[in-house]
Amino acid sequence: xxxxxxxxxxxxxxxxxxxxxxxxxxxxxxxxxxxxxxxxxxxxxxxxxxxxxxxxxxxxxxxxxxxxxxxxxxxxxxxxxxxxxxxxxxxxxxxxxxxxxxxxxxxxxxxxxxxxxxxxxxxxxxxxxxxxxxxxxxxxxxxxxxxxxxxxxxxxxxxxxxxxxxxxxxxxxxxxxxxxxxxxxxxxxxxxxxxxxxxxxxxxxxxxxx
Amino acid sequence: xxxxxxxxxxxxxxxxxxxxxxxxxxxxxxxxxxxxxxxxxxxxxxxxxxxxxxxxxxxxxxxxxxxxxxxxxxxxxxxxxxxxxxxxxxxxxxxxxxxxxxxxxxxxxx
Numbered sequence: 674x675x676x677x678x679x680x681x682x683x684x685x686x687x688x689x690x691x692x693x694x695x696x697x698x699x700x701x702x703x704x705x706x707x708x709x710x711x712x713x714x715x716x717x718x719x720x721x722x723x724x725x726x727x728x729x730x731x732x733x734x735x736x737x738x739x740x741x742x743x744x745x746x747x748x749x750x751x752x753x754x755x756x757x758x759x760x761x762x763x764x765x766x767x768x769x770x771x772x773x774x775x776x777x778x779x780x781x782x783x784x785x786x787x788x789x790x791x792x793x794x795x796x797x798x799x800x801x802x803x804x805x806x807x808x809x810x811x812x813x814x815x816x817x818x819x820x821x822x823x824x825x826x827x828x829x830x831x832x833x834x835x836x837x838x839x840x841x842x843x844x845x846x847x848x849x850x851x852x853x854x855x856x857x858x859x860x861x862x863x864x865x866x867x868x869x870x871x872x873x874x875x876x877x878x879x880x881x882x883x
Numbered sequence: 884x885x886x887x888x889x890x891x892x893x894x895x896x897x898x899x900x901x902x903x904x905x906x907x908x909x910x911x912x913x914x915x916x917x918x919x920x921x922x923x924x925x926x927x928x929x930x931x932x933x934x935x936x937x938x939x940x941x942x943x944x945x946x947x948x949x950x951x952x953x954x955x956x957x958x959x960x961x962x963x964x965x966x967x968x969x970x971x972x973x974x975x976x977x978x979x980x981x982x983x984x985x986x987x988x989x990x991x992x993x
Binding site for chain 2: 785
């Protein structure tokens with residue numbers, strides 16, 4: 674364990690004991706504080722935040738569900754390491770979103786025991802039956818998370834929330850790029866970043882079909 | 884104001900109010916998916932009505948029947964895609980988006 678990790682853990686423990694503010698804990702991890710301007714208490718904003726929270730819950734669950742199904746080959750180990758890395762980010766996003774929803778007077782949606790990913794399997798955008806297909810499923814979920822945050826940028830009313838969403842969306846695109854990088858080690862023709870834009874129109878270029 | 888003018892005004896008001904409610908008596912109607920919300924979230928239709936769902940978000944959505952609901956859902960709609968469901972069973976038909984389960988809607992079939 675690095676000194677940095679020890680330091681963060683100790684600081685977090687001490688901070689919670691001392692009643693440190695959520696914002697300062699968030700800052701410790703580089704998390705957005707989701708400050709609100711106070712001008713807007715929009716039901717629409719809460720709807721969007723809860724939909725984003727749905728995605729974070731789903732992403733955390735998906736990586737946990739997929740992990741035991743990965744093989745012990747080098748490819749499987751590489752995908753697992755990346756999955757755990759991405760999952761850790763999603764947990765921080767989840768915590769930040771829960772804080773934001775509560776700060777706006779809303780009720781955060783709870784995580785479910787399981788999620789229905791059949792629409793992705795049916796569309797040939799991944800599966801849980803092989804290392805490659807698990808990685809493709811994760812890629813599709815990350816791309817759609819990036820698209821969801823694109824929607825959030827354009828529809829959130831609160832300036833503080835827009836800024837915070839803007840700090841999460843690119844991370845989802847980075848996760849997608851990292852997964853594509855794993856595929857590139859196996860298939861050199863796979864581009865890290867296949868298009869100049871990540872949008873609904875370019876979605877099919879980002880996703881790798883089964 | 885004459886009596887007939889008053890009557891006409893009342894009738895006109897009732898007609899305008901009637902068009903703004905969520906009841907759909909025609910054989911087809913549309914639910915827009917925008918801002919991670921089904922709009923309108925609740926509609927009332929007559930048996931046999933076809934409801935078209937249009938996704939206006941960049942993120943994909945599904946129209947998945949909730950427990951107890953009896954209709955064939957829509958597996959997935961990408962941006963600008965639309966899908967139609969015919970509601971043939973009388974009662975409250977609840978649905979949600981499987982990708983964003985906090986998104987919920989209801990079709991009341993009469």
